[in-house]
Amino acid sequence: MITAADETLLRRAIDIAAAAVAGGDAPYGSLLAGPDGTVLAEAHNTVRRDNDISAHPELKLARWAARELDAETAARTTLYTSCQPCGMCGGGIVRSGIGRVVYALSTEQLMELNPQSGEWPAVAQEGPALLEEARTPIEAYYGPR
Ligand SMILES: Nc1nc2[nH]cnc2c(=O)[nH]1
Numbered sequence: 001m002i003t004a005a006d007e008t009l010l011r012r013a014i015d016i017a018a019a020a021v022a023g024g025d026a027p028y029g030s031l032l033a034g035p036d037g038t039v040l041a042e043a044h045n046t047v048r049r050d051n052d053i054s055a056h057p058e059l060k061l062a063r064w065a066a067r068e069l070d071a072e073t074a075a076r077t078t079l080y081t082s083c084q085p086c087g088m089c090g091g092g093i094v095r096s097g098i099g100r101v102v103y104a105l106s107t108e109q110l111m112e113l114n115p116q117s118g119e120w121p122a123v124a125q126e127g128p129a130l131l132e133e134a135r136t137p138i139e140a141y142y143g144p145r
Pocket residue numbers: 026028045055056057058081083084085086117118
């Protein structure tokens with residue numbers, strides 16, 4: 001559920017995205033807030049400026065949270081972001097321990113505006129032989145189930 005306080009912080013994330021565009025960067029903005037709504041950190045997309053495909057604001061904030069917050073604190077934070085995080089950022093968010101994500105535009109809605117956003121050229125292998133081979137190093141590290 002989205003509260004009025006969530007909407008205020010989501011508007012701030014959208015303002016960050018608008019400021020990014022005004023500054024010549026891509027139109028994505030995010031912020032990380034504590035449980036009382038205090039803004040802990042803000043970021044925008046600097047992919048082009050930094051020539052770095054990982055310079056999405058959501059991933060920057062996930063890295064910040066993992067570095068600066070203990071796990072209990074991270075779990076009580078909310079990431080507000082102008083667009084739904086992509087797969088790359090989603091993984092980083094899970095690993096950071098951030099507890100909640102609130103976004104404005106969904107990936108589906110974003111793709112209507114920019115069809116290049118969110119397409120993954122991935123194909124899964126289907127045979128059982130490779131499955132066993134792929135499990136071997138994972139089990140060697142984590143132990144068998
Ligand atoms: N959510 C989100 N989607 C994107 N698609 C391309 N760049 C971005 C970004 O920085 N954030």
